[in-house]
Structure formats: C-alpha cells, structure tokens
Amino acid sequence: MISIGISNVKAADETDLCISIQNMRLLRTLVIKVTNEEETLRMEALSSPPANLQKLYFTRKLEKVPQWFRSLQSLTYLQLHWSRLEEDLLPHIAALPNWEVLRIPFLV
Secondary structure, eight states: EEEEEEEEGGGGGGGHHHHHTTTTTTEEEEEEEEETTTTOOHHHHOOSOOOOOOOEEEEEEEOSSGGGGGOOOTTTHHHHHHOOOOOOOOOHHOOOOOOOOOOOOOOO
C-alpha cells in the first residue's frame, strides 16, 4: 500500500500539489494538512485523482467538496478535521460504491 502525507500546504501550492498527486497512480492513502487555520485547502486543479485511492484525510479548512470527489470509486475511508465545510457532504459520499467510514473529529 502506497501512502503519502503532506503538511504545511498553502493555497498557493494547489496547482503543483494537484499535478504531483495525479502522477501518483499507485497511491492508496493521502493525508493533506494545511499550514494554518487561515489557509483554505483548494484541490480543484486535481482533474483525475488516483483511481485506487482508498483513504483520504484532510486537515483544516475545506470550503467545498472538490468536483473530482465522486470519481473516487475505491474510497473506503474519509476523515475531515477542522474542515469548516460549507456544503452537504452526504450526497457526495452516498454516491461512492465502496465508502465505509466517515470520520469528522470535533474539538472538545
């Protein structure tokens, strides 16, 4: 299983980050953490995510679900931490045939 975790991501990194992820065809687990709470994670430049991606972890502000999300046919696990997501995620994950776990940790 090929996994990668990327931290300190800034909005300005979107294009380079997305191009790199597209080239990781064997990727199964992706962890992305934005540099601070002021930055917004933008992943719209990712036109075709790795087809075999099974686990996806996003940490920090993600204002909307990326367009490519529904193409994650192998996704089984999604974790959003401090996402501040402004749209309903359920219609997006309900369309995924292998989805099993959604984890949204809260601050206590």
